[in-house]
Each structure stands twice: as structure tokens, then as C-alpha cells.
């Protein structure tokens with residue numbers, strides 16, 4: 001397969017490496033700045049460079065597009081590719097808002113072209129192990145998770161509402177939210193309580209947030225998001241699940257199950273290196 005990658009920044013390089021690791025080819029890069037484009041093309045042996053997705057589509061020669069650009073470009077770049085019948089993997093957050101996301105979904109359905117959002121924790125070995133073990137803790141009643149950066153946060157376009165759509169919630173909280181939803185079996189939200197604010201730096205997006213989601217399977221998820229936080233309970237995207245028959249968590253990844261014979265709790269670890 002020949003992939004095109006939009007953006008030549010941090011995440012684009014990870015996608016380009018992943019494409020090559022799978023034995024596929026990065027055939028083209030779409031990047032606004034020529035110096036970044038040239039360096040990226042040279043690093044990954046890419047022969048074609050474009051400044052817009054439209055130019056790429058006009059030339060053809062890409063079987064799929066990976067979008068790793070600032071958030072305000074996710075919807076227009078995705079729509080252009082899907083309408084041309086090119087499958088898209090778009091980075092999170094999917095879009096600036098739900099209206100844009102709805103249009104992307106409709107374009108995918110209408111064109112019969114695959115649209116996937118890069119919620120990468122769904123493919124993490126610890127997450128997959130935990131999901132395979134969850135039946136052991138019985139019905140999951142609640143989850144608790146967070147996506148936070150402690151003592152740092154991003155700068156540049158990430159902190160501008162018109163370019164990013166939102167702050168720590170769409171940047172970090174979304175990982176914890178999607179991971180909880182994945183582990184719960186992708187239920188739909190019934191109601192959401194959310195409170196976000198900006199307290200640590202001077203920008204117009206959130207750096208602190210709490211959300212509570214009531215899911216249609218009866219479970220409830222509590223999610224924290226943040227940049228520049230003074231503390232985190234553990235690694236990014238960590239999630240805990242409280243079941244009727246036990247407890248499960250990511251990072252460190254383990255189960256705590258009652259051991260009735262010994263009248264105590266036994267711990268089962270994933271065994272993966274953290």
C-alpha cells in the first residue's frame with residue numbers, strides 16, 4: 001500500500017515509521033512548511049511533497065491518508081480525502097466539534113470509504129490484555145481514569161482555541177475517556193457532567209477538567225484531564241475499573257480478585273514490562 005501523511009510533525013513521524021515497519025510505503029507528505037516537508041521526506045525516503053491535500057488528491061497515487069495536522073484541519077482534510085474515495089486515519093481529537101465529526105461520519109458512509117480515528121490505546125498490549133480478562137471482575141459498575149501532563153503542557157497551536165478546538169480535555173482527557181469506553185465495550189453516553197477551566201497558564205483553552213459520563217450499560221466513568229498539573233496518580237491514560245467481583249487497572253496493569261479460600265485478595269499481573 002502507498003500511504004500519504006498530512007503533517008510532518010511529532011505524530012506524523014510515528015505514523016511514517018509504523019507504515020514502514022509494516023512493509024508499506026510512505027509515498028507522499030502534505031505539509032504547510034517546505035523546510036519541515038523536505039526534512040520529513042528525506043528522513044522517510046518520500047518522493048512527493050504537497051502543501052495541500054487537494055493537490056495530493058489531484059495527482060492521485062495514494063491508497064490511504066493519515067492525518068496528523070493541527071485539529072482545525074482534521075475535518076476539511078478528511079472530507080476531501082473521503083469524498084475522493086481515499087480511506088483516512090485521522091488523529092484524535094477527531095474534529096473541532098460534534099457537527100464536524102458528524103459530517104465526517106456521513107462522508108464515510110456515503111462514499112463507502114473507511115474512516116478511523118487514531119485512538120491508539122485500543123491497540124496497546126496492556127489494554128488488550130485487560131479487556132480479555134475483564135469477565136473475571138464481573139459487571140463493571142464504575143471506572144476512574146485520567147489523562148494529564150504534570151509540570152508541563154504543550155505550546156503553540158495546541159493552546160489556541162481557533163486552531164485546537166479545546167485544550168487538555170481534547171488533547172489528554174480524550175485518551176482516558178476512549179480507553180474507559182473501549183474497556184466497557186463501547187457503550188453510548190446517556191448523560192455527561194463536565195467542568196473545565198483554565199488556571200495554570202494564560203491561553204483560551206482548558207488546562208483542567210473533570211467529566212462524569214453515565215453510559216447506557218449502567219456504568220459510570222469519572223475522567224480527569226489536565227496540563228501543568230501538580231500531581232498525577234500514575235501514567236498517562238491510566239484507568240481503573242471497579243467490578244462486582246473484583247478490580248482491574250491499567251499501568252501498572254493488574255486484576256485484584258477475591259481469594260475466598262484464603263480470605264484475601266489475589267493480584268494477577270499482565271506480565272508486560274511497564
Ligand SMILES: NC(=O)c1ccc[n+]([C@@H]2O[C@H](COP(=O)([O-])OP(=O)(O)OC[C@H]3O[C@@H](n4cnc5c(N)ncnc54)[C@H](O)[C@@H]3O)[C@@H](O)[C@H]2O)c1
Pocket residue numbers: 006007008009010011012030031032033036051052067068069070071073091092093118119120171
Ligand atoms: N494519538 C496520540 O497519542 C497523539 C499523540 C500526539 C499528537 N496527536 C495528535 O496529532 C495531531 C498533530 O499533533 P503533533 O503533536 O504531531 O503536532 P505538530 O505541531 O508536531 O505537527 C503538526 C504538523 O502539521 C503541520 N501543519 C500545520 N498547518 C498545516 C497545513 N495547513 N497543512 C499541512 N500541514 C500543516 C505543522 O507544520 C506540523 O508539522 C494533533 O491532532 C494531536 O492531537 C495524537
